[in-house]
Amino acid sequence: MGVKGESKQVFFKAILLLLINLFIINESECDNWSNSNINEVGFDNPLFCMDNKKCISIDHCPEMLGLMNQKALPVHRFRQLICGYLGTFPKVCCEITRDITNPIFESQKPVSKLWPDWNCGKSLIRSNLETLGTYPFVARIGYINTATEETKYPCSGSILNDRTILTTATCALATTDTYKLNSVLVGDFNSQTDPDCNILFCGLPAQTHEISYVVKHPEFDAQTFRNNVALLRLKSSMNFTVTTQPICISTDQEYYNIGRTANLIGWGKMSNEKEKELEQQRLTMKLLAKEDCSNYLKRGLSVELCALGEQEPCSGYSGSPLVQKHGNTYILVGMLSYGSDCNKQNLPSAFTNVQGYASWIMENA
Numbered sequence: 001m002g003v004k005g006e007s008k009q010v011f012f013k014a015i016l017l018l019l020i021n022l023f024i025i026n027e028s029e030c031d032n033w034s035n036s037n038i039n040e041v042g043f044d045n046p047l048f049c050m051d052n053k054k055c056i057s058i059d060h061c062p063e064m065l066g067l068m069n070q071k072a073l074p075v076h077r078f079r080q081l082i083c084g085y086l087g088t089f090p091k092v093c094c095e096i097t098r099d100i101t102n103p104i105f106e107s108q109k110p111v112s113k114l115w116p117d118w119n120c121g122k123s124l125i126r127s128n129l130e131t132l133g134t135y136p137f138v139a140r141i142g143y144i145n146t147a148t149e150e151t152k153y154p155c156s157g158s159i160l161n162d163r164t165i166l167t168t169a170t171c172a173l174a175t176t177d178t179y180k181l182n183s184v185l186v187g188d189f190n191s192q193t194d195p196d197c198n199i200l201f202c203g204l205p206a207q208t209h210e211i212s213y214v215v216k217h218p219e220f221d222a223q224t225f226r227n228n229v230a231l232l233r234l235k236s237s238m239n240f241t242v243t244t245q246p247i248c249i250s251t252d253q254e255y256y257n258i259g260r261t262a263n264l265i266g267w268g269k270m271s272n273e274k275e276k277e278l279e280q281q282r283l284t285m286k287l288l289a290k291e292d293c294s295n296y297l298k299r300g301l302s303v304e305l306c307a308l309g310e311q312e313p314c315s316g317y318s319g320s321p322l323v324q325k326h327g328n329t330y331i332l333v334g335m336l337s338y339g340s341d342c343n344k345q346n347l348p349s350a351f352t353n354v355q356g357y358a359s360w361i362m363e364n365a
Contacts, residue, residue, distance in 0.1 A: 049093035055083035061094035121248030121329040130282055131198045132189040135265045137247035137330065138280065138321060139165045141232070142208070143174070144182035151182065156266045156320040157232065158247045158332050159186060162240065164365045165232040166247075167319040168335050168352060169220040172230035183210050184232060187243040191267065191278045196243070203243040209234040215364050217357070226302035228337045228352045231364055247321065247332045251358045255324050255333050260287050262307065262324045262333055268316020271342045276316055285309040285322065285349075293348050295340070304353035305334045313349060314342040322351055 049055050084091040125133040141155040155174075157167030165184050175181060188206040189196040195205045215231040238244055254260075264283040269276045285307040290297070293306035307322065313336060322334035334351035354361075 049083055053093040053095050055091050056094050057091050061092055120246045121331060122245055123328075123330065124242045124245075125200075129198075129200075131200070132196045132203050133242045135263075135280065135282070135323070135330070136187070136241075136243050136245040137323075137332075138265050139167075140185040140188055140267065141165070141167060141171055141181070141319065142183040142185055143179040145178055146180055147178060152179065153185065153191075153267065154316055155318045156316075157184065158321040158335070159238070159245065160231075160249075160361070160365045161246055162237040163234045165234070166332075166335070166354075166361060166365075167230055167232060168228045168337055169216045169230040170222070170225065170228060170337070171319040172214045172216060172232060173222075181211060181214070183208050184234065186238050187241060189243065189280050201242075204241050207238050207244065209236050209238055211235070217360065221302070224300055224302045225337050225350070227357075228302070229335070229354075229357050229360075231361070247323070248329055249354055249358050249361060250331050251355050253355075255326075255331055256287065256305070256353070256355055258287055258289050260324065261285065262287060262322045264307075264309070264313055264317065264320055264322050264336065266313070266317045266320030266336075268320075269314045271312035271314055271346060273311075283309045283311060283313060288348055293350055295347065296338075296350055301338070301350070303350045304337075304356065305351035306348050307334070307351060308346070308348040310346070312342050312346050313339060 081092045083093050121137070123134055123136060125131065137159045139157045139159055140153040141157055142151040142153050144151050155167060155171035157165040157171070160166050172181065186207050186209070187203060188194070189203070196203050212233045212235045215233065217227040217229045219227045220229070221227060240246070255262075261284055264285055265280065267277065267280055270281070270283065286309070288306040288308055290303050290306050292308070293303040296303050305322070313320070317336050318338070320336045321332050322336065323330045323332055325331070332354050334354055337350045337352045339349035340347040
Protein backbone atom coordinates (compact mmCIF):
# COMPACT_ATOMS: atom_id res chain seq x y z
CA MET A 1 0.00 0.00 0.00
CA GLY A 2 1.80 3.15 -1.15
CA VAL A 3 1.10 6.70 -0.13
CA LYS A 4 -0.46 8.43 -3.14
CA GLY A 5 -0.70 12.14 -3.84
CA GLU A 6 -3.84 14.10 -4.38
CA SER A 7 -4.65 16.59 -1.64
CA LYS A 8 -2.19 18.04 0.86
CA GLN A 9 -4.97 18.87 3.31
CA VAL A 10 -6.11 15.27 3.41
CA PHE A 11 -2.51 14.15 3.87
CA PHE A 12 -1.84 16.54 6.74
CA LYS A 13 -4.98 15.37 8.54
CA ALA A 14 -4.19 11.73 7.95
CA ILE A 15 -0.64 12.07 9.20
CA LEU A 16 -1.59 13.75 12.46
CA LEU A 17 -4.35 11.25 13.15
CA LEU A 18 -1.87 8.43 12.59
CA LEU A 19 0.66 10.08 14.86
CA ILE A 20 -1.86 10.57 17.66
CA ASN A 21 -3.36 7.10 17.40
CA LEU A 22 -1.05 4.70 15.55
CA PHE A 23 1.76 5.66 13.16
CA ILE A 24 1.50 3.10 10.35
CA ILE A 25 1.75 2.95 6.59
CA ASN A 26 -1.68 3.23 5.01
CA GLU A 27 -3.08 4.73 1.83
CA SER A 28 -3.23 8.49 2.31
CA GLU A 29 -3.47 11.28 -0.19
CA CYS A 30 -0.97 14.08 -0.38
CA ASP A 31 0.65 16.71 -2.50
CA ASN A 32 3.92 18.55 -2.51
CA TRP A 33 4.42 20.93 0.37
CA SER A 34 4.87 24.58 -0.36
CA ASN A 35 7.01 25.08 2.74
CA SER A 36 10.36 26.52 1.76
CA ASN A 37 13.65 25.60 3.35
CA ILE A 38 14.87 28.29 5.73
CA ASN A 39 18.52 29.08 6.39
CA GLU A 40 19.27 31.21 9.39
CA VAL A 41 22.67 32.44 8.25
CA GLY A 42 23.91 33.27 4.78
CA PHE A 43 26.48 31.22 2.94
CA ASP A 44 29.92 32.81 2.62
CA ASN A 45 28.85 36.21 3.84
CA PRO A 46 31.95 38.29 4.72
CA LEU A 47 29.76 41.29 5.53
CA PHE A 48 28.54 39.30 8.53
CA CYS A 49 31.88 39.92 10.30
CA MET A 50 33.10 43.05 12.07
CA ASP A 51 35.89 45.20 10.59
CA ASN A 52 38.68 43.53 12.52
CA LYS A 53 37.58 40.00 11.64
CA LYS A 54 37.49 37.94 8.48
CA CYS A 55 35.21 35.11 7.35
CA ILE A 56 37.58 32.16 7.08
CA SER A 57 37.53 28.39 7.42
CA ILE A 58 37.43 27.33 11.06
CA ASP A 59 40.64 25.32 10.67
CA HIS A 60 42.49 28.61 10.04
CA CYS A 61 41.25 30.22 13.26
CA PRO A 62 43.38 29.16 16.26
CA GLU A 63 41.29 31.21 18.68
CA MET A 64 38.16 29.26 17.76
CA LEU A 65 39.94 25.91 17.75
CA GLY A 66 41.33 26.62 21.21
CA LEU A 67 37.87 27.31 22.60
CA MET A 68 36.47 24.15 21.03
CA ASN A 69 39.32 21.98 22.31
CA GLN A 70 38.73 23.37 25.82
CA LYS A 71 34.99 22.70 25.42
CA ALA A 72 34.48 26.37 26.24
CA LEU A 73 32.35 27.22 23.21
CA PRO A 74 28.60 26.51 23.59
CA VAL A 75 26.86 25.21 20.47
CA HIS A 76 24.51 28.20 20.24
CA ARG A 77 27.47 30.61 20.41
CA PHE A 78 29.31 28.69 17.70
CA ARG A 79 26.21 28.87 15.49
CA GLN A 80 26.10 32.65 15.91
CA LEU A 81 29.71 32.99 14.72
CA ILE A 82 29.24 31.02 11.49
CA CYS A 83 29.48 33.34 8.48
CA GLY A 84 29.39 30.75 5.70
CA TYR A 85 30.51 27.31 4.54
CA LEU A 86 33.30 25.85 2.45
CA GLY A 87 31.45 22.87 1.07
CA THR A 88 30.11 21.37 4.28
CA PHE A 89 32.88 22.85 6.45
CA PRO A 90 31.94 25.91 8.54
CA LYS A 91 33.57 29.33 8.17
CA VAL A 92 33.70 31.68 11.15
CA CYS A 93 34.47 35.31 11.89
CA CYS A 94 38.07 35.29 13.10
CA GLU A 95 40.44 38.04 14.15
CA ILE A 96 43.46 38.03 11.84
CA THR A 97 46.53 38.07 14.09
CA ARG A 98 48.84 35.65 12.27
CA ASP A 99 49.58 34.06 8.93
CA ILE A 100 46.49 32.05 8.09
CA THR A 101 47.81 30.43 4.92
CA ASN A 102 48.71 27.26 6.82
CA PRO A 103 45.80 25.53 8.54
CA ILE A 104 46.07 24.10 12.03
CA PHE A 105 44.72 20.81 10.71
CA GLU A 106 43.40 19.49 7.42
CA SER A 107 40.43 21.48 6.11
CA GLN A 108 38.74 18.27 5.01
CA LYS A 109 38.41 17.10 8.59
CA PRO A 110 35.02 15.34 8.80
CA VAL A 111 32.08 17.13 10.36
CA SER A 112 31.77 14.23 12.79
CA LYS A 113 35.00 15.27 14.49
CA LEU A 114 33.50 18.60 15.50
CA TRP A 115 30.62 17.23 17.52
CA PRO A 116 32.66 15.33 20.16
CA ASP A 117 34.48 18.60 20.96
CA TRP A 118 31.17 20.06 22.10
CA ASN A 119 29.57 19.17 25.39
CA CYS A 120 26.88 16.89 23.99
CA GLY A 121 25.53 13.39 24.43
CA LYS A 122 26.14 13.38 28.16
CA SER A 123 23.97 11.84 30.84
CA LEU A 124 24.71 13.17 34.31
CA ILE A 125 23.10 10.10 35.88
CA ARG A 126 25.76 7.60 36.97
CA SER A 127 23.36 4.77 37.74
CA ASN A 128 22.43 1.52 36.04
CA LEU A 129 18.78 2.43 36.52
CA GLU A 130 16.67 3.52 33.55
CA THR A 131 15.39 6.62 35.25
CA LEU A 132 14.85 10.35 35.19
CA GLY A 133 17.81 11.99 33.44
CA THR A 134 19.24 8.83 31.87
CA TYR A 135 18.30 10.05 28.38
CA PRO A 136 18.03 13.84 28.74
CA PHE A 137 18.23 14.65 25.02
CA VAL A 138 14.67 13.66 24.01
CA ALA A 139 12.05 16.33 23.36
CA ARG A 140 8.30 15.79 23.10
CA ILE A 141 6.59 17.62 20.23
CA GLY A 142 3.28 19.23 21.11
CA TYR A 143 0.22 19.81 18.94
CA ILE A 144 -2.39 22.13 20.40
CA ASN A 145 -6.14 21.76 19.98
CA THR A 146 -7.14 25.21 18.77
CA ALA A 147 -10.61 24.84 20.28
CA THR A 148 -9.80 23.42 23.73
CA GLU A 149 -6.08 24.37 24.01
CA GLU A 150 -5.31 20.77 25.00
CA THR A 151 -1.83 19.66 23.92
CA LYS A 152 -0.99 16.14 22.75
CA TYR A 153 2.49 14.72 22.16
CA PRO A 154 2.35 12.06 19.42
CA CYS A 155 5.92 12.74 18.24
CA SER A 156 9.38 13.12 19.69
CA GLY A 157 12.63 14.71 18.61
CA SER A 158 16.23 15.20 19.71
CA ILE A 159 17.79 18.28 21.31
CA LEU A 160 20.62 19.66 19.14
CA ASN A 161 21.24 22.95 20.91
CA ASP A 162 19.37 25.36 23.16
CA ARG A 163 16.97 26.42 20.40
CA THR A 164 16.86 23.56 17.88
CA ILE A 165 15.08 20.19 17.85
CA LEU A 166 15.72 17.52 15.22
CA THR A 167 12.75 15.38 14.17
CA THR A 168 11.11 13.89 11.09
CA ALA A 169 9.45 16.03 8.44
CA THR A 170 6.24 14.04 8.85
CA CYS A 171 6.08 15.16 12.48
CA ALA A 172 7.09 18.75 11.72
CA LEU A 173 4.52 19.23 8.96
CA ALA A 174 1.56 17.34 10.43
CA THR A 175 -1.54 19.41 11.13
CA THR A 176 -5.34 19.25 10.95
CA ASP A 177 -8.19 21.71 11.23
CA THR A 178 -8.16 21.05 14.98
CA TYR A 179 -4.55 20.33 15.94
CA LYS A 180 -1.60 22.58 15.08
CA LEU A 181 2.12 22.19 15.71
CA ASN A 182 2.80 24.45 18.65
CA SER A 183 5.56 23.63 21.14
CA VAL A 184 8.14 21.22 22.50
CA LEU A 185 8.43 19.82 26.01
CA VAL A 186 11.92 19.07 27.35
CA GLY A 187 13.02 17.61 30.67
CA ASP A 188 9.97 15.36 30.93
CA PHE A 189 10.00 11.74 32.12
CA ASN A 190 6.56 10.81 33.48
CA SER A 191 3.57 12.18 31.58
CA GLN A 192 1.47 12.57 34.73
CA THR A 193 3.93 14.17 37.15
CA ASP A 194 5.77 17.49 37.10
CA PRO A 195 8.33 17.82 38.45
CA ASP A 196 9.43 14.21 38.18
CA CYS A 197 11.15 12.44 41.08
CA ASN A 198 12.88 9.11 41.64
CA ILE A 199 14.68 7.51 44.58
CA LEU A 200 17.78 9.59 43.83
CA PHE A 201 16.51 13.13 43.24
CA CYS A 202 13.74 15.36 41.93
CA GLY A 203 14.23 17.11 38.63
CA LEU A 204 13.30 20.66 37.74
CA PRO A 205 9.87 21.24 36.18
CA ALA A 206 9.71 20.33 32.49
CA GLN A 207 10.22 23.25 30.10
CA THR A 208 7.73 24.17 27.38
CA HIS A 209 9.01 26.23 24.45
CA GLU A 210 6.90 27.51 21.58
CA ILE A 211 8.07 26.74 18.05
CA SER A 212 9.09 29.71 15.92
CA TYR A 213 9.42 28.01 12.54
CA VAL A 214 10.17 24.73 10.78
CA VAL A 215 13.13 23.99 8.52
CA LYS A 216 12.29 20.93 6.44
CA HIS A 217 14.74 19.17 4.18
CA PRO A 218 14.29 20.68 0.70
CA GLU A 219 14.07 17.24 -0.93
CA PHE A 220 11.60 15.67 1.49
CA ASP A 221 9.17 13.42 -0.39
CA ALA A 222 5.90 12.84 1.45
CA GLN A 223 4.95 9.94 -0.82
CA THR A 224 8.04 7.82 -0.15
CA PHE A 225 9.30 9.33 3.15
CA ARG A 226 12.62 10.07 1.46
CA ASN A 227 14.71 12.73 3.27
CA ASN A 228 12.30 12.57 6.21
CA VAL A 229 14.10 15.11 8.38
CA ALA A 230 13.31 18.58 9.73
CA LEU A 231 14.43 21.08 12.35
CA LEU A 232 12.21 22.94 14.80
CA ARG A 233 13.53 26.37 15.78
CA LEU A 234 12.25 27.60 19.14
CA LYS A 235 11.17 31.10 20.12
CA SER A 236 13.20 30.94 23.34
CA SER A 237 16.31 29.16 24.57
CA MET A 238 16.01 26.14 26.84
CA ASN A 239 18.04 25.79 30.02
CA PHE A 240 20.31 22.76 30.11
CA THR A 241 19.80 20.74 33.29
CA VAL A 242 20.22 17.17 34.52
CA THR A 243 17.12 16.25 32.50
CA THR A 244 17.73 18.48 29.46
CA GLN A 245 20.92 18.02 27.41
CA PRO A 246 21.88 18.08 23.69
CA ILE A 247 22.69 14.92 21.74
CA CYS A 248 25.80 14.25 19.63
CA ILE A 249 25.84 13.39 15.93
CA SER A 250 28.65 11.50 14.19
CA THR A 251 29.32 10.42 10.62
CA ASP A 252 31.62 7.58 11.69
CA GLN A 253 30.49 4.43 9.91
CA GLU A 254 31.10 2.17 12.93
CA TYR A 255 27.80 3.26 14.47
CA TYR A 256 25.86 2.04 11.43
CA ASN A 257 27.32 -1.43 10.90
CA ILE A 258 24.79 -4.22 10.47
CA GLY A 259 24.35 -6.21 13.67
CA ARG A 260 25.07 -3.36 16.07
CA THR A 261 22.47 -2.65 18.73
CA ALA A 262 20.95 0.74 19.46
CA ASN A 263 18.28 2.04 21.82
CA LEU A 264 15.05 3.72 20.76
CA ILE A 265 13.96 6.28 23.38
CA GLY A 266 10.50 7.80 23.66
CA TRP A 267 6.96 7.62 24.93
CA GLY A 268 4.24 5.49 23.42
CA LYS A 269 2.83 2.00 23.03
CA MET A 270 4.75 -1.15 22.11
CA SER A 271 3.27 -3.98 20.07
CA ASN A 272 2.70 -6.14 23.17
CA GLU A 273 1.06 -3.35 25.20
CA LYS A 274 -2.59 -2.34 25.36
CA GLU A 275 -1.96 1.23 26.51
CA LYS A 276 0.79 3.82 26.24
CA GLU A 277 3.31 3.91 29.05
CA LEU A 278 3.40 7.07 31.15
CA GLU A 279 7.17 6.99 31.63
CA GLN A 280 9.92 7.37 29.05
CA GLN A 281 10.74 3.96 27.55
CA ARG A 282 13.79 2.29 26.01
CA LEU A 283 13.63 -0.38 23.32
CA THR A 284 16.83 -2.18 22.30
CA MET A 285 16.97 -2.79 18.55
CA LYS A 286 19.43 -4.42 16.16
CA LEU A 287 20.50 -2.74 12.93
CA LEU A 288 19.62 -4.88 9.91
CA ALA A 289 20.37 -4.79 6.20
CA LYS A 290 17.97 -2.67 4.17
CA GLU A 291 16.78 -5.85 2.45
CA ASP A 292 15.29 -6.96 5.77
CA CYS A 293 12.80 -4.10 5.34
CA SER A 294 11.76 -5.50 1.95
CA ASN A 295 8.07 -5.24 2.84
CA TYR A 296 8.50 -1.45 2.72
CA LEU A 297 10.88 -1.37 -0.24
CA LYS A 298 8.39 -3.31 -2.34
CA ARG A 299 5.92 -0.46 -1.81
CA GLY A 300 8.40 2.07 -3.11
CA LEU A 301 9.05 3.54 0.33
CA SER A 302 12.40 4.92 1.43
CA VAL A 303 14.43 2.79 3.85
CA GLU A 304 17.61 4.45 5.10
CA LEU A 305 18.01 2.36 8.26
CA CYS A 306 16.25 -0.88 9.14
CA ALA A 307 16.09 -2.09 12.74
CA LEU A 308 14.25 -4.76 14.73
CA GLY A 309 13.58 -5.16 18.45
CA GLU A 310 11.91 -7.79 20.61
CA GLN A 311 8.88 -5.52 20.49
CA GLU A 312 7.69 -3.15 17.80
CA PRO A 313 7.26 0.59 18.45
CA CYS A 314 3.72 1.62 17.60
CA SER A 315 1.86 4.83 18.43
CA GLY A 316 3.73 7.76 19.94
CA TYR A 317 7.26 6.92 18.79
CA SER A 318 7.46 8.77 15.48
CA GLY A 319 10.57 10.95 15.34
CA SER A 320 12.02 9.28 18.44
CA PRO A 321 15.82 9.00 18.56
CA LEU A 322 17.73 5.77 17.98
CA VAL A 323 20.98 6.12 19.92
CA GLN A 324 24.20 4.26 20.67
CA LYS A 325 26.54 4.81 23.59
CA HIS A 326 30.26 5.31 23.00
CA GLY A 327 32.02 5.46 26.34
CA ASN A 328 30.01 8.04 28.28
CA THR A 329 28.67 9.76 25.16
CA TYR A 330 25.37 9.08 23.40
CA ILE A 331 25.41 9.28 19.59
CA LEU A 332 22.24 9.82 17.56
CA VAL A 333 22.14 7.38 14.63
CA GLY A 334 18.50 7.46 13.51
CA MET A 335 14.94 8.72 13.95
CA LEU A 336 11.87 6.52 13.68
CA SER A 337 10.32 7.31 10.29
CA TYR A 338 7.55 4.72 10.02
CA GLY A 339 6.63 1.11 10.80
CA SER A 340 3.99 -1.54 10.25
CA ASP A 341 0.46 -1.63 11.65
CA CYS A 342 1.66 -3.61 14.72
CA ASN A 343 -1.15 -6.11 14.20
CA LYS A 344 0.93 -8.97 12.80
CA GLN A 345 4.18 -10.67 13.77
CA ASN A 346 6.99 -8.48 15.03
CA LEU A 347 8.32 -6.60 11.99
CA PRO A 348 11.30 -4.24 11.56
CA SER A 349 10.89 -0.46 11.52
CA ALA A 350 12.31 2.10 9.10
CA PHE A 351 14.49 4.95 10.36
CA THR A 352 15.92 8.14 8.95
CA ASN A 353 19.71 7.72 8.81
CA VAL A 354 21.05 10.80 10.61
CA GLN A 355 24.58 10.21 9.32
CA GLY A 356 23.55 11.18 5.80
CA TYR A 357 22.21 14.55 6.96
CA ALA A 358 25.01 15.63 9.31
CA SER A 359 26.19 18.44 7.04
CA TRP A 360 22.67 19.72 6.37
CA ILE A 361 21.85 19.61 10.08
CA MET A 362 25.01 21.50 11.01
CA GLU A 363 24.34 24.17 8.38
CA ASN A 364 20.78 24.77 9.51
CA ALA A 365 20.67 24.03 13.25
